[in-house]
Amino acid sequence: MATTNPEPPLAFINVPYSKRYERVYLAFIAGSAGYGLVPTAAVRDPSSRFQLDRIYELISSAQYSFHDLSWMSLDNKSPRTPRLNMAFELGLAVAISRATGANHEWFVFDTVPYRLDKALSDLGGIRPRIHDRSPESVMRALMNAFGRRANQPTFVNLMAIYSEVEIVARGIKRNYSLDLFDTKPFADLFYAANKAAQQHIPSLGA
Amino acid sequence: MSGKVIITTPFPTPQEVAAYYKIPAKRVAELDEMINEVRRSMAKTAARKKSTSRNGNRKSANGSRSSRAKK
Numbered sequence: 001m002a003t004t005n006p007e008p009p010l011a012f013i014n015v016p017y018s019k020r021y022e023r024v025y026l027a028f029i030a031g032s033a034g035y036g037l038v039p040t041a042a043v044r045d046p047s048s049r050f051q052l053d054r055i056y057e058l059i060s061s062a063q064y065s066f067h068d069l070s071w072m073s074l075d076n077k078s079p080r081t082p083r084l085n086m087a088f089e090l091g092l093a094v095a096i097s098r099a100t101g102a103n104h105e106w107f108v109f110d111t112v113p114y115r116l117d118k119a120l121s122d123l124g125g126i127r128p129r130i131h132d133r134s135p136e137s138v139m140r141a142l143m144n145a146f147g148r149r150a151n152q153p154t155f156v157n158l159m160a161i162y163s164e165v166e167i168v169a170r171g172i173k174r175n176y177s178l179d180l181f182d183t184k185p186f187a188d189l190f191y192a193a194n195k196a197a198q199q200h201i202p203s204l205g206a
Numbered sequence: 207m208s209g210k211v212i213i214t215t216p217f218p219t220p221q222e223v224a225a226y227y228k229i230p231a232k233r234v235a236e237l238d239e240m241i242n243e244v245r246r247s248m249a250k251t252a253a254r255k256k257s258t259s260r261n262g263n264r265k266s267a268n269g270s271r272s273s274r275a276k277k
Contacts, residue, residue, distance in 0.1 A: 008218040036217040149214045167244045187227035194223045
């Protein structure tokens with residue numbers, strides 16, 4: 001399967017917005033840059049009132065979406081609840097991908113093999129891509145999902161991009177926002193990731 | 207869920223990324239400076255690692271103990 005659109009494709013990143021998942025989030029941003037994708041995410045946007053409309057638009061305008069369903073525990077705030085947003089957004093992506101004339105492909109990620117067969121049996125037969133929340137494992141999962149006809153990144157290239165993004169993330173935290181799951185940090189992180197891709201993928205010839 | 211996807215579109219340029227995210231020119235300049243700083247510090251760290259010997263000690267600027275003894 002090969003994309004033919006000359007515009008860089010958008011990729012919707014759907015991960016838990018939690019400190020525990022910061023490295024996963026950064027790895028998806030860096031990995032998207034490494035494959036020439038432009039990531040979008042439902043990061044907090046105070047200017048936007050209707051979150052559901054915004055998420056629907058973001059997913060439907062993206063050609064790909066990454067759904068990390070590995071957060072399956074109850075949160076700590078009372079009343080303790082599971083976070084259902086990730087599964088809900090996957091449902092939206094599946095519906096969008098099945099609409100007539102749709103151009104959307106979705107990928108599911110988890111940290112425990114075969115767990116989704118039980119937790120979300122409607123996906124029966126679909127094997128999620130497994131990672132262990134380390135950037136290395138997320139990059140390997142992305143390498144299994146994507147290839148490029150030209151300027152194919154290696155694992156070393158992807159990790160070099162990640163390393164730069166991680167340092168820029170520390171700079172953002174030091175300078176203006178402890179929360180990376182926000183509109184401005186997200187844009188800044190991807191700008192840095194894209195610059196890192198130009199630098200570390202030799203065939204791009206930075 | 208999809209099988210392996212082969213992407214054929216070009217990589218976005220930093221200018222295209224800045225335009226897509228509506229990053230103002232001033233912020234782009236700040237980010238470029240931050241990225242250059244990151245690269246300088248990474249290069250420095252890599253050079254420091256390279257000059258570290260296998261047992262974890264830095265290489266002596268005066269040469270090894272045996273070569274000093276010969277002097």
